Amino acid sequence: MTDRDMRTGQRGRHRRGGIAIRVRPGDWDLAERVAARQLDQMEPAWAVWYGLGGRRFYAAAVWPASEPLIVQAGTADELLDRMREAEVGDLMREAERRERVLQAERSAWARAPRPARERPVPRPPLSMPHPPRGATMPEMPDGARTVCWDLPCDLSMIGKTRSMVKEVLTSWALQNYADDVVLVVGELLANALTYGKPPVSLALSAERGNLRVRVTDHAAEQPRHLHLGIEAVHGRGLTIVEALAHECGVTPLSGPLGICGKTVWARWRLSPADEGPGENDPVASPSS
Incomplete structure (x- = not known):
């Protein structure tokens, strides 16, 4: 920028009264963006993209996870590993949450008052299970x-x-x-x-x-x-x-x-x- 530009407040290559010149954007990190689109198509449970600003891969979980899940990595392979780790972690957190709920319900049921000399009635299951298909599996014979x-x-x-x-x-x-x-x-x-x-x-x-x-x-x-x-x-x-x-x-x-x-x-x-x-x-x- 010249001294005249600084005095007049003009910036860049365009001058008032001149012809606007279109600047073609660069094709930055084309291979990485292609890899991100492929991974996004292969993983329907995740939204995957490549950020040019940070030049990193990102993935956000689109299923109803126990908490918002967003992971990032420098390569597509590393991002896929972190996605798998996040899925396992979410399953474990959901299992722990279910266990805490069951323990709280059992404790509340155990503390509930009962009439004298009344035999406790077993607590019914939380939900009616789906009827199993087929008969009870028989014992395996010798020679199996x-x-x-x-x-x-x-x-x-x-x-x-x-x-x-x-x-x-x-x-x-x-x-x-x-x-x-x-x-x-x-x-x-x-x-x-x-x-x-x-x-x-x-x-x-x-x-x-x-x-x-x-x-x-x-x-x-x-x-x-x-x-x-x-x-x-x-x-x-x-x-x-x-x-x-x-x-x-x-x-x-x-x-x-x-x-x-x-x-x-x-x-x-x-x-x-x-x-x-x-x-x-x-x-x-x-x-x-």
Whole structure:
């Protein structure tokens, strides 16, 4: 800027009475903006964009989270990792909130006055569970191939467990069922680890004509269907299980000293070509 410009108060390249010159904006960080648009299309539960001002990637949760969720990172891969961490953290916070509500209701019920010599009536469940499909799962006969895992209460174990289930099915020559079974295992474990109580266990078994998955936890509340809108991105676990398995259901557990819980199971009918070994064949029972 010249001394004359400073005296007259004029700035920039345009002068009064002159011709306006259009300045073409620069194509800054084109690859990063393309990566942000692709990630935004791949993640319907998040709104993803790239900010030219800070030259960083941003993502905001669009589902009804327990608190507003906005994450940022310097690269698209780093942003995706932080999105997954935020999802797990929100699930844990929701599980803790539900547990606090249940504890407060139990404490209020225990403190409520009762008439003398009246036997306490068990508190009804918070909501009526969806009627389970199918009959109670029968005991497995001798000669079945089985594998069981005792799992820590950690949502990060779901991915590793899904991989182990796929390896077992491949070793049993049942890889044709692997995609459906692995998806069902993921949904049942997510429900058990988020809303159930430890210990949590997973059992996978194959006998002549049947392939079964069982997930057991020790919470008294039964799984239930949620009435969700078309835009919902969470809460469709039981619907997915019913769509993929030939039969599924819930078996309540009860025992001495107030032990309670449930086993949520799913069953597939094997084709004759996929049937397992006979009763006199060797039985594979890996464990972890």
